[in-house]
Amino acid sequence: MKKSRVLIIIPAYNEEENILDVYKGIQNAKESDMFTYDTIIINDGSTDATKAICKENKIPCINLIHNLGIGGAVQTGYKYAYDNDYDIAVQFDGDGQHEVLSIVDVIQPIINDEADFVIGSRFIDKTKDNFQSSTARRAGIRLISWMIKLVTGKRIYDTTSGFRAGNKKVIEIFAQKYPVEYPEPITTTELLKKKYRIKEVFAQMHERTGGTSSIHTWKNVYYMVNIILSIFIVGIRGDK
Amino acid sequence: MSANLRFYVLLAGIILLLVIVQLLRKEKVFVKFSFLWFFSVILLALIALFPDIISFFRKLLGFETSSNMVIGIFIFTLLFITISLTIIVSGQKTKIQLLIQEVSILKQKIEEKDDK
Numbered sequence: 001m002k003k004s005r006v007l008i009i010i011p012a013y014n015e016e017e018n019i020l021d022v023y024k025g026i027q028n029a030k031e032s033d034m035f036t037y038d039t040i041i042i043n044d045g046s047t048d049a050t051k052a053i054c055k056e057n058k059i060p061c062i063n064l065i066h067n068l069g070i071g072g073a074v075q076t077g078y079k080y081a082y083d084n085d086y087d088i089a090v091q092f093d094g095d096g097q098h099e100v101l102s103i104v105d106v107i108q109p110i111i112n113d114e115a116d117f118v119i120g121s122r123f124i125d126k127t128k129d130n131f132q133s134s135t136a137r138r139a140g141i142r143l144i145s146w147m148i149k150l151v152t153g154k155r156i157y158d159t160t161s162g163f164r165a166g167n168k169k170v171i172e173i174f175a176q177k178y179p180v181e182y183p184e185p186i187t188t189t190e191l192l193k194k195k196y197r198i199k200e201v202f203a204q205m206h207e208r209t210g211g212t213s214s215i216h217t218w219k220n221v222y223y224m225v226n227i228i229l230s231i232f233i234v235g236i237r238g239d240k
Numbered sequence: 241m242s243a244n245l246r247f248y249v250l251l252a253g254i255i256l257l258l259v260i261v262q263l264l265r266k267e268k269v270f271v272k273f274s275f276l277w278f279f280s281v282i283l284l285a286l287i288a289l290f291p292d293i294i295s296f297f298r299k300l301l302g303f304e305t306s307s308n309m310v311i312g313i314f315i316f317t318l319l320f321i322t323i324s325l326t327i328i329v330s331g332q333k334t335k336i337q338l339l340i341q342e343v344s345i346l347k348q349k350i351e352e353k354d355d356k
Contacts (some may be wrong), residue, residue, distance in 0.1 A: 062348040066340050076341045180337065
């Protein structure tokens with residue numbers, strides 16, 4: 001069987017402290033008889049040394065000429081995957097939150113053709129010790145989960161996980177259209193509505209090792225209102 | 241509708257027309273987007289020159305005075321224009337994002353070639 005070509009998309013905004021470790025981690029975990037990995041960093045107009053570090057260490061990197069936000073950055077990765085005809089694309093955070101060893105678990109259901117899109121989830125396996133984030137955040141994630149269930153009838157647990165993998169069809173869809181703000185729950189809802197097979201698998205996640213997360217407390221209310229409205233709109237949009 | 245009100249409405253229409261024409265001459269505004277405002281100018285002119293229209297609709301819609309009716313029409317027109325602008329801005333945001341992405345991917349390709 002032909003090996004699947006996998007592209008790991010790493011969006012990075014001011015991740016000078018983490019980016020090299022994350023990249024090295026992936027390099028070390030590389031290769032398998034089922035697939036080959038390539039990595040691309042999408043540097044979302046960082047103002048720190050992210051660009052220089054990538055250049056110095058010869059890390060494949062697309063430097064966005066202006067900051068686009070997480071959605072625009074990740075979509076650039078999907079466009080790159082589409083242009084270069086990759087079979088599978090994996091989104092992997094540049095801040096060291098996601099466990100490299102879990103990449104295989106996220107890819108496997110796509111290789112087995114059990115799913116078109118896989119979400120690496122913190123919440124799917126309660127028995128394993130995992131970083132679960134704050135109570136407020138978990139409540140927010142549950143609310144989004146409930147909203148998605150209302151609109152699509154399907155239950156997704158870790159709705160905001162940025163650790164995800166898609167097959168060729170999904171790559172094409174995302175390359176064409178991807179939300180700018182808070183893309184994860186919205187794209188999940190869109191795929192569910194279009195009847196794509198989504199699977200949630202357990203993925204190990206850690207607390208951030210350096211830098212600051214892009215999620216600020218004062219933005220949370222706006223975040224929730226925006227997401228709930230967006231999911232609702234996906235729900236009432238006609239199928240095109 | 242009082243003569244005063246008609247005069248002010250006409251004056252507003254003329255000033256608006258002059259401003260738009262001037263902006264068009266200096267190429268600060270696309271012709272395409274000036275139509276939004278010409279529509280307002282026409283509306284103002286109609287109100288000032290044919291006050292009967294206002295009286296007719298005032299009675300029909302139950303406004304107490306003509307001036308209220310005129311203000312109501314303006315608020316509605318402005319809302320319409322603002323929504324149009326929101327649509328235009330959103331469209332531009334999408335286009336700018338596309339440009340940034342494509343240029344950045346191209347740059348990466350070129351740099352990759354240079355390295356080899």
